[in-house]
Each structure stands twice: as C-alpha cells, then as structure tokens.
Amino acid sequence: MSAPAAGEVRLCVRCVLPSTFPGISFDARGLCSLCQDAPPAPEFEKIRGDLRRKLEAVFDANRGKAEYDVIVAFSGGKDSSYTLMALTRTYGLKCLAVTIDNGFIAEQAQKNLRAVTSSLGIDFLLFTPAPVFMHHLYKTSATTPVHTKAALTRASSICNSCINLINNHMVKLALEKSVPIIAGGYIGGQVPKDSVIMVMDLDVQARFRSEAIKRYLKHFGPDAEGYFGIGDTLVARSALRKINIVNPMLAFGVSEERIIEEISELGWRKTADTGSNSTNCLLNDLGIAVHYKQHRYNPYVNEIAEQVRTGLMSREDAIHKVQDIPDFARVERQARAIGLEWGDV
Numbered sequence: 001m002s003a004p005a006a007g008e009v010r011l012c013v014r015c016v017l018p019s020t021f022p023g024i025s026f027d028a029r030g031l032c033s034l035c036q037d038a039p040p041a042p043e044f045e046k047i048r049g050d051l052r053r054k055l056e057a058v059f060d061a062n063r064g065k066a067e068y069d070v071i072v073a074f075s076g077g078k079d080s081s082y083t084l085m086a087l088t089r090t091y092g093l094k095c096l097a098v099t100i101d102n103g104f105i106a107e108q109a110q111k112n113l114r115a116v117t118s119s120l121g122i123d124f125l126l127f128t129p130a131p132v133f134m135h136h137l138y139k140t141s142a143t144t145p146v147h148t149k150a151a152l153t154r155a156s157s158i159c160n161s162c163i164n165l166i167n168n169h170m171v172k173l174a175l176e177k178s179v180p181i182i183a184g185g186y187i188g189g190q191v192p193k194d195s196v197i198m199v200m201d202l203d204v205q206a207r208f209r210s211e212a213i214k215r216y217l218k219h220f221g222p223d224a225e226g227y228f229g230i231g232d233t234l235v236a237r238s239a240l241r242k243i244n245i246v247n248p249m250l251a252f253g254v255s256e257e258r259i260i261e262e263i264s265e266l267g268w269r270k271t272a273d274t275g276s277n278s279t280n281c282l283l284n285d286l287g288i289a290v291h292y293k294q295h296r297y298n299p300y301v302n303e304i305a306e307q308v309r310t311g312l313m314s315r316e317d318a319i320h321k322v323q324d325i326p327d328f329a330r331v332e333r334q335a336r337a338i339g340l341e342w343g344d345v
C-alpha cells in the first residue's frame with residue numbers, strides 16, 4: 001500500500017497537510033487552515049529565540065537544586081539524543097537520561113543509548129515494563145478507540161499509549177528524586193503548541209489524571225494503575241509541588257540533517273530497520289500502518305508539515321516521508337509479536 005497520489009488527496013501548497021487531515025480546509029490559494037494563520041518561515045527564528053530565553057530562565061532558576069537538574073525522556077532516537085546533548089553541553093545541566101525499553105528498540109538504537117550517554121558522561125536508567133502488559137497495551141491501542149481525536153492528529157494510537165506511559169514514568173521518577181525539570185525530545189507537531197514550557201501543578205494534576213486513569217484501566221486492565229497512575233502517596237511524600245515539563249526542541253529549531261551531523265560526534269548512528277519516521281522503534285511502522293488504515297492519513301503528517309511551515313524541512317523531503325506508508329508485509333512480524341490480527345484493525 002502506498003499513500004494516495006497528490007491528485008487523489010489534495011495537499012497544502014505550503015506545508016503538506018492533506019485534505020484527509022481532521023478539520024482541515026483550504027483557501028483559494030491552496031493554503032491549508034494552519035498555514036493561513038502562520039507567519040512566514042523566517043519569522044519562526046525570532047519566535048524560537050524568545051522561547052530559548054524563557055527556557056534558559058527556567059534552567060537558571062532550577063540548576064543545582066537536586067541530585068539532578070533535569071530528567072530527560074531519552075528514546076535513543078535523534079531528537080532526544082540532541083536534546084540530551086544540548087542540555088548537558090550548551091546549558092550545563094546535570095541530566096539523568098531515562099529510557100523505557102518497550103521491547104521494540106532497534107539493535108542500533110540500543111547501541112546509540114549507550115554511545116550517547118557514555119560520550120556525554122551522564123547517568124542512564126533503563127526501565128523495562130513487563131512485555132505481557134506492553135503487548136496487550138499495543139494490541140488494544142490498535143483495535144480500540146483509546147485516545148482523543150486531537151491526540152491522534154499528533155501520533156498514532158500505539159505511539160500515544162506508549163508516550164503516556166513514558167511521561168508518567170518520568171513524573172514518578174521526578175517526584176522520587178525531587179528533580180524540578182523533565183525534558184522531552186518532542187519536536188513541533190508532536191505536542192500541542194505552547195508546549196515548550198509547561199508547569200505541572202501536582203495537586204491540580206491529580207484531579208485531572210483520575211479521568212484518564214479510568215479510561216486506561218477500562219482498556220488496559222488493572223495493571224494500568226501502576227503504569228499510568230502517579231499514586232497519592234508519592235505526591236504527598238515528595239518535596240516537589242510543581243514540575244517544569246519542557247520540550248526544548250521546539251525552541252532550538254534545528255533541521256534533521258544538522259541534528260544527525262551533531263549527534264554523530266557522540267557515536268550515534270542511524271537505524272536501518274525503523275522506517276522513514278523513527279530512529280529507534282521497530283514498532284513505529286506498525287503504528288503508522290494501523291493509523292493509515294483507520295484514518296487515511298499518515299500520523300506523522302502534522303509534525304512533518306510543521307517542520308516545513310517553520311522552515312526546518314523542504315517540502316520535497318516532506319512529501320517523500322509522508323507518502324512512505326508501510327504495507328502489512330513490512331509490519332507483519334511486529335503485528336504477530338503483539339498478537340494483532342490485521343483484520344481486527
């Protein structure tokens with residue numbers, strides 16, 4: 001299966017958002033609704049400059065307060081590797097790199113985890129959730145509507161479940177170790193706008209989370225409590241009342257080529273088996289294939305379009321990436337690994 005040709009699905013003339021993308025409309029010039037409101041690409045550098053200054057203020061206010069200044073959710077992929085490198089070297093923060101091993105980290109990505117953290121000389125924690133739970137989580141995510149429509153415009157259902165589990169683990173660790181900042185390696189389009197700096201108020205968060213937890217318990221079973229819940233005891237015991245959640249890549253604004261060039265110096269190497277849109281996860285292509293079958297657009301298109309709109313990717317490269325929709329043959333092995341029947345998708 002390949003994505004429909006541009007003639008069948010209309011693409012925005014500036015970014016590459018397709019007419020199949022939820023809530024999209026086009027003006028007479030062929031600009032999508034997101035591009036109509038967006039400033040020209042060069043203006044984003046000024047916007048990012050302002051965001052970098054705000055980020056620096058958060059770093060300055062929190063440096064040296066705990067055993068670690070920041071916990072970095074580190075997948076071993078290019079973006080979180082770059083984030084880790086920049087926070088350690090450019091901003092002089094004491095980072096703790098934390099990786100969730102979902103059982104599908106490509107072999108080269110596993111080498112990258114070690115290479116990047118040892119080159120940077122930083123501590124590294126690996127947490128491996130029970131594979132039986134992870135397989136159930138992924139299979140359910142592929143066959144049941146677990147996530148909101150808005151969340152699905154930013155990532156596949158499989159990815160969303162994984163991301164939520166990862167984020168929750170980072171919050172628990174931050175509470176345990178009283179680390180005031182958590183950094184993700186998300187880039188524009190993967191997270192909602194204005195996600196460069198978010199302040200999580202733990203008392204408010206506890207109320208909000210109970211709704212999401214109910215949903216996860218219903219879909220993923222009683223073990224979901226441990227993976228998606230923070231626990232009142234942990235919140236009460238921790239000295240932290242607020243956690244700064246930051247996504248520095250949104251402020252850095254670096255192209256994929258430059259990211260790869262810079263992290264290569266740490267011994268990072270590109271994976272050959274993770275598809276066009278991932279540099280660490282063997283399950284990613286399955287997530288894309290499932291999403292495409294259910295929603296008729298590539299779940300990466302929002303972030304790719306955002307990269308084009310903000311001047312970080314050429315439209316030509318974007319079209320190539322977006323149209324690379326894995327067929328079932330390419331993801332059959334992974335589907336089998338999580339017990340997924342293609343007919344159930």
Ligand SMILES: [Zn+2]
Binds near residue numbers: 013032
């Ligand atoms: Zn557009």
